[in-house]
Amino acid sequence: MPTVDAQRPDGTPYPIAVSESTWQERLDPVAYAVLREAGTEPAWSGEYVDTKAHGVYSCRACGIELFRSDAKFDSHCGWPSFYTPLAGDAVVEIKDTSHGMLRVEVRCASCGSHLGHVFSGEGYATPTDLRYCINSVSLTLEPDGQE
Numbered sequence: 272m273p274t275v276d277a278q279r280p281d282g283t284p285y286p287i288a289v290s291e292s293t294w295q296e297r298l299d300p301v302a303y304a305v306l307r308e309a310g311t312e313p314a315w316s317g318e319y320v321d322t323k324a325h326g327v328y329s330c331r332a333c334g335i336e337l338f339r340s341d342a343k344f345d346s347h348c349g350w351p352s353f354y355t356p357l358a359g360d361a362v363v364e365i366k367d368t369s370h371g372m373l374r375v376e377v378r379c380a381s382c383g384s385h386l387g388h389v390f391s392g393e394g395y396a397t398p399t400d401l402r403y404c405i406n407s408v409s410l411t412l413e414p415d416g417q418e
């Protein structure tokens with residue numbers, strides 16, 4: 272069962288509205304389980320955990336640009352980590368009380384797909400002290416060829 276709502280937390284619809292059957296056709300089963308069923312890939316399993324390449328990470332579901340490699344840092348947590356999204360309105364943040372924890376879920380603001388969670392106040396030496404902990408399988412890196 273998809274667990275992703277049709278509306279943003281503020282009640283406005285996601286601009287990219289695609290039926291679940293279409294998402295199922297477009298996404299491979301692993302990506303579908305994370306993006307549309309709010310799953311989590313196993314730690315250290317994702318293709319972008321240690322990636323240092325320069326470029327932009329876009330939503331694997333809808334293709335909108337979400338994060339820049341400039342904001343990626345080594346969190347040693349097993350998932351790609353960013354200290355900020357590319358733009359404040361690129362993602363939406365939703366309180367998540369599943370698994371007996373209070374966490375803040377991060378979704379694509381354009382298509383509503385699940386990306387990961389954001390944690391604050393962990394003491395990382397980043398400009399924001401935020402860690403956007405994002406599943407590799409939710410993203411597609413488009414390298415721009417710069418160093």
Ligand SMILES: [Zn+2]
Binds near residue numbers: 331335381382384
């Ligand atoms: Zn998206």
